[in-house]
Amino acid sequence: ADPRQQTLRATIAWSSGLLDPDERDVFARFAVFAGSATLDAVETVCATDVETLGSLVDKSLITRDSDRYRMLETIREYGVEQLDDAQRAEVIELHGAYYERLAHDAEAGLRGPDTAAWLATVEQELPNLRAAMARALERELGGRAAHISSGVFRYWQARSSATEGRDWIESALAAEGVTESDRAVGFLSSAQLAFFQGDLAVAQQ
Numbered sequence: 001a002d003p004r005q006q007t008l009r010a011t012i013a014w015s016s017g018l019l020d021p022d023e024r025d026v027f028a029r030f031a032v033f034a035g036s037a038t039l040d041a042v043e044t045v046c047a048t049d050v051e052t053l054g055s056l057v058d059k060s061l062i063t064r065d066s067d068r069y070r071m072l073e074t075i076r077e078y079g080v081e082q083l084d085d086a087q088r089a090e091v092i093e094l095h096g097a098y099y100e101r102l103a104h105d106a107e108a109g110l111r112g113p114d115t116a117a118w119l120a121t122v123e124q125e126l127p128n129l130r131a132a133m134a135r136a137l138e139r140e141l142g143g144r145a146a147h148i149s150s151g152v153f154r155y156w157q158a159r160s161s162a163t164e165g166r167d168w169i170e171s172a173l174a175a176e177g178v179t180e181s182d183r184a185v186g187f188l189s190s191a192q193l194a195f196f197q198g199d200l201a202v203a204q205q
Helices: 003-017 021-030 039-046 050-058 073-081 085-109 115-138 142-151 153-158 162-173 180-196 200-204
Strands: 036-038 063-065 068-070
Touching: 003 073, 021 039, 021 050, 021 073, 021 085, 036 039, 036 115, 039 050, 039 085, 085 115, 085 142, 115 142, 115 153, 115 162, 142 153, 142 162, 142 180, 153 162, 153 180, 162 180, 180 200
Parallel strands: none
Antiparallel strands: 036 068, 063 068
């Protein structure tokens, strides 16, 4: 790395070295998030509380923007390196499970009277939803990737992102761990997106 990067990394290492064990654990686990996250997501995935999170904000390792928390990319990269394989697998599972539940709630929410609010929620959480799907596919958890991608298919449609939605759904259905029920829902969601794009032959197939 060039000298500036080395200096920045040394500064991050020095700052993390001043943390107590609980803070250091949350700091490393927070790095699993892509983009920003809500307090509820951080408390669930990082197994922490608002006091510990607030301490990391005070120490400038995590930033707060209104009701969401984020980590600068350089700091996030360092945080990821602090997790061993078992810790990384655990926090990735917690992250994936959290956003699978969110996609499940979004599926109902996007059909109800609060559609606009749910569209905004999915928009904000899209980096984490993408990360959860990508990691699920890497781990051959096709069912999870299918649940997330199909759960937000109305978002793909409303935001003219049908091509991306179809790509995620098709990748999920091609992975291991997909049940017949997952496959049925996935095909239906993909068909509706294809129909929305005017791709009638694919929609019918």
